[in-house]
Amino acid sequence: MDAKNNNVLPFEIRDVEPELADELMKYFTGELTGFVQVGPKRYFLPNKYKQEARNIYNMPVRPTDIFVASYPRSGTTWTQELVWMVANDLDYEKSDAIPLTERYPFLEFSIFVHPIMKERFREENKHSPQKLKLLELVSQPGTEQLAAIAGARFIKTHLPLSLLPPALLDHGKMVYVARDPRDVVVSFYHLNRSMRTQGYVGDFKTYWNYFIRDLHHWTPYFDHLKEAWEKRHHPNMLFLFYEELSKDLPAAVRRVSAFLNKRYSEEQIQRLCRHLSVDSFKSNKSVNYDVMSELGIMVKGEGGFIRKGKAGGWREHFDEEMAQQAERWISDNLRGTDFRFPHMDK
Numbered sequence: 376m377d378a379k380n381n382n383v384l385p386f387e388i389r390d391v392e393p394e395l396a397d398e399l400m401k402y403f404t405g406e407l408t409g410f411v412q413v414g415p416k417r418y419f420l421p422n423k424y425k426q427e428a429r430n431i432y433n434m435p436v437r438p439t440d441i442f443v444a445s446y447p448r449s450g451t452t453w454t455q456e457l458v459w460m461v462a463n464d465l466d467y468e469k470s471d472a473i474p475l476t477e478r479y480p481f482l483e484f485s486i487f488v489h490p491i492m493k494e495r496f497r498e499e500n501k502h503s504p505q506k507l508k509l510l511e512l513v514s515q516p517g518t519e520q521l522a523a524i525a526g527a528r529f530i531k532t533h534l535p536l537s538l539l540p541p542a543l544l545d546h547g548k549m550v551y552v553a554r555d556p557r558d559v560v561v562s563f564y565h566l567n568r569s570m571r572t573q574g575y576v577g578d579f580k581t582y583w584n585y586f587i588r589d590l591h592h593w594t595p596y597f598d599h600l601k602e603a604w605e606k607r608h609h610p611n612m613l614f615l616f617y618e619e620l621s622k623d624l625p626a627a628v629r630r631v632s633a634f635l636n637k638r639y640s641e642e643q644i645q646r647l648c649r650h651l652s653v654d655s656f657k658s659n660k661s662v663n664y665d666v667m668s669e670l671g672i673m674v675k676g677e678g679g680f681i682r683k684g685k686a687g688g689w690r691e692h693f694d695e696e697m698a699q700q701a702e703r704w705i706s707d708n709l710r711g712t713d714f715r716f717p718h719m720d721k
């Protein structure tokens with residue numbers, strides 16, 4: 376795909392009104408400029424998205440590209456490692472040697488690293504040239520990191536399809552993973568408290584309310600999901616659920632293998648499932664994002680990047696009012712669509 380019409384964006388990027396942005400920045404202390412809402416669905420992103428929108432939308436996609444996409448905290452890391460291992464002939468040695476963050480440039484992470492925050496991270500890491508180098512790498516725009524890769528590219532993104540290159544599925548492949556939004560919001564709340572790039576300081580109920588009002592990064596949640604769901608029959612799209620991986624991981628491995636035209640024996644699949652277990656992930660430095668703690672971008676205390684790894688844990692965090700509100704919100708958003716979560720009965 377050529378990067379023609381480099382300046383054309385078929386959607387509008389609007390600043391969030393200053394009063395609302397100020398309120399949000401009191402809760403999300405890692406953002407110091409403000410936020411934008413993008414396109415007709417008003418996807419909510421940090422202000423710095425303006426700098427990257429064109430590069431991302433016009434990024435040339437290659438036939439060997441594999442995107443792993445999701446709304447955050449839906450099992451992206453789990454899916455990334457699964458996909459990478461299946462695509463790379465179960466190369467455990469390489470998987471151990473090269474961290475997931477290097478194997479998968481995160482397309483839009485740079486927009487979450489505010490320049491003032493980056494300066495702070497630089498200052499804190501100034502005595503370690505190796506850490507400074509790592510900091511530059513993780514905060515470099517994903518499009519730049521990807522342009523420098525000669526061979527097959529594995530790409531992590533939380534952007535919805537409408538903000539990605541329009542011909543992405545004509546050229547590359549995508550594996551999209553979705554998860555019960557109640558588990559997503561609990562998991563994301565913990566991560567937002569520990570990631571200083573987001574730096575959330577409020578309580579869970581306040582957080583939940585921003586999430587369902589679509590005033591939180593990468594929301595609206597259901598539009599994100601539905602855009603991918605609509606493409607689920609496209610030969611270059613594989614749509615997975617976290618709950619599916621939780622319930623029957625070997626079956627998910629078989630689906631990914633079929634999608635990537637690979638065949639593995641039952642024994643190989645069993646070994647891969649052990650490698651992909653949450654306990655194995657917790658102690659696997661190649662996938663557990665320890666690098667974020669080492670750089671001081673993430674502070675420990677909220678369970679880390681790999682946290683509980685269970686489906687259905689949201690019940691412990693929702694009071695009765697929130698549980699009912701969530702049920703209404705989910706059914707309102709699913710009305711008139713054929714989207715269903717496999718673990719929900721309606």
Ligand code: A3P
Nearest residue numbers: 448449450451452562651652653681682683684
């Ligand atoms: P919890 O916070 O509910 O535990 P993402 O990678 O999209 O950010 O998603 C993170 C969520 O996936 C976290 O959920 C994390 O614990 C869970 N997860 C990561 N690796 C996992 C694995 N190997 N098995 C099960 N869950 C996993």
